[in-house]
Amino acid sequence: MKTSEIYGIKPTLEALHANQTIDKIFVQKNIKNEGLKEIIHLASEQHIPVSYVPVEKLNKLSKNNNHQGVFAKISPISYVNIEDLLENSFSKKEDPFFIILDELSDVRNVGAIIRTAECTNVDGIITLKQGGAAINDQTVKTSTGAIFNIPICKVDHIKDVLFYMDSYQVQTVAATEKTDQSVYEVDFKKPTALIMGSEGRGVSKNALQMAKVKAKLPMLGETLSLNVSVACGAILYEMVRQRQS
Structure with missing residues (x-):
């Protein structure tokens, strides 16, 4: 897995709680999970765009690894305000x-x-x-x-x-x-x-x-x-x- 990409509920939550610079989060459509709800909530608070996609898209992004319904792209740089x-x-x-x-x-x-x-x-x-x-x-x-x-x-x-x-x-x-x-x-x-x-x-x-x-x-x-x-x-x-x- 590239350092600019993370997938799975726990790694994504850890990245959000650590205020990592996340460019975008992909969440599987029509899936209900408390961890995913928290990810979506934190993404909204941090103004991170979220796209709801079919499982096939997540499989492709994560190369069929255990994404648990979520995939995130980490920015390679830090931003200034x-x-x-x-x-x-x-x-x-x-x-x-x-x-x-x-x-x-x-x-x-x-x-x-x-x-x-x-x-x-x-x-x-x-x-x-x-x-x-x-x-x-x-x-x-x-x-x-x-x-x-x-x-x-x-x-x-x-x-x-x-x-x-x-x-x-x-x-x-x-x-x-x-x-x-x-x-x-x-x-x-x-x-x-x-x-x-x-x-x-x-x-x-x-x-x-x-x-x-x-x-x-x-x-x-x-x-x-x-x-x-x-x-x-x-x-x-x-x-x-x-x-x-």
Whole structure:
């Protein structure tokens, strides 16, 4: 069994009581058990997503081991909370830069963004507890280990993050085609949080409404959009260019 995966009622309960960073718990459908009830209760308290799946799914996840109706995925990293991320970042510099991942679903895109973010001295990555790609072994691999060198924060709602950013006077910039403003017109020398949207829908409606700035990359060919990790990298290096000039 991989260290990033646990199954069985007792090991899962022990992980929950020890406040291990669990990404997701899979529970067998239509099964009643006091231990499973406690697992579901603790998961709810700790805001850990729970999926109810058929026994065949659990058999596959656990490779037919004695899962007792439950399987959990442990995150390979530890997370920071949003308050500590902002406090620590501003204690080190006057112009921190953050990336907010708004419902990205592809772990390889997330890993690629983390790799470029670490290379460009981004101060932290903020992603969703639910509705976004899990931080798993594939994310670690795609980031080539950069994920261990940059703070990662998981939150319940993007809007809460944007309120925090406002309170710290961090400009929030949504990367979107729904604007006439180019990223080259944005002042990235200010404390900034760049919002990158999902692969299919882009930045969510609520985040677009709350963002202080909307900006896009120029598209000069026939293709209408870039891969999100490529777009993020292009914007990050515009930030680097401005801050080194």
